[in-house]
Amino acid sequence: GENVEQHPSTLSVQEGDSAVIKCTYSDSASNYFPWYKQELGKGPQLIIDIRSNVGEKKDQRIAVTLNKTAKHFSLHITETQPEDSAVYFCAASMGAGSYQLTFGKGTKLSVIP
Amino acid sequence: DTEVTQTPKHLVMGMTNKKSLKCEQHMGHRAMYWYKQKAKKPPELMFVYSYEKLSINESVPSRFSPECPNSSLLNLHLHALQPEDSALYLCASSQVQTSGNTIYFGEGSWLTVV
Numbered sequence: 001g002e003n004v005e006q007h008p009s010t011l012s013v014q015e016g017d018s019a020v021i022k023c024t025y026s027d028s029a030s031n032y033f034p035w036y037k038q039e040l041g042k043g044p045q046l047i048i049d050i051r052s053n054v055g056e057k058k059d060q061r062i063a064v065t066l067n068k069t070a071k072h073f074s075l076h077i078t079e080t081q082p083e084d085s086a087v088y089f090c091a092a093s094m095g096a097g098s099y100q101l102t103f104g105k106g107t108k109l110s111v112i113p
Numbered sequence: 114d115t116e117v118t119q120t121p122k123h124l125v126m127g128m129t130n131k132k133s134l135k136c137e138q139h140m141g142h143r144a145m146y147w148y149k150q151k152a153k154k155p156p157e158l159m160f161v162y163s164y165e166k167l168s169i170n171e172s173v174p175s176r177f178s179p180e181c182p183n184s185s186l187l188n189l190h191l192h193a194l195q196p197e198d199s200a201l202y203l204c205a206s207s208q209v210q211t212s213g214n215t216i217y218f219g220e221g222s223w224l225t226v227v
Binding site for chain 2: 031032034036042043044045046049051089091093098099100101103104105106
C-alpha cells in the first residue's frame with residue numbers, strides 16, 4: 001500500500017519567516033495530495049490540495065509544489081503569523097474514486113511572535 | 114468554518130453504556146466517513162458510506178456500529194467500549210469523484226470511556 005513520509009515532525013519559525021514542510025509518497029499511482037491544518041481541540045481543516053496534472057498551486061500565503069518524478073510534495077507558508085501555529089498533515093490518495101487517504105505523521109508548526 | 118456538524122462535542126461513557134455519535138452535512142456530498150484519531154497521530158479511517166451504502170469497513174470491532182439514515186446524516190453507535198477506544202472521532206464528507214475525493218472534516222467528538 002501507499003506510504004507517506006513527512007518531515008520535519010516539529011518546526012519553529014519566527015513570525016514573518018517562511019515555513020516549509022516536505023512529504024514523500026511511495027505509490028506512483030497516487031494522484032491527489034491534500035494538506036490539512038489541525039488546531040488544538042479541532043478537526044483537520046483542508047487548506048490546499050493539488051492534483052498530479054499540476055506542478056504548483058498557490059492560495060495567498062500558502063503554496064504547494066509537486067514533483068511526480070521524485071514522488072514528493074511540499075507545503076510552503078510565507079509571512080508566517082502566530083495563528084499559523086498548528087499541526088499540519090499531508091496526505092495522498094490514489095484517485096479514481098478512492099476514498100482512502102494515506103496521511104503523513106504530521107508536523108507541529110510553532111510561530112514565535 | 115466546517116460544514117460538517119458533529120454532536121456531541123464531548124462524551125463520557127462507561128464500558129456497559131450504549132451511546133451514539135451524530136454527524137450531519139448539507140453540502141450535497143454522497144460519501145460520508147468516520148475516522149478515529151488518537152493524540153499526536155493522524156486520523157485513521159474506520160468506515161465509508163457511498164450513496165448511503167457501506168463501502169469500506171477497515172476491520173473495525175463490532176462494538177462500533179455505523180448507520181447512514183440518509184445522504185445527509187451519519188451515526189456511529191457505541192456499545193461495550195473499552196478505555197482504549199477513548200479518542201477523537203471525526204466525521205467527514207466528500208463528493209464521489211473520478212479522481213481524488215476532497216474530504217472535509219467536522220470538528221470531532223471527544224470520547225472518553227471510563
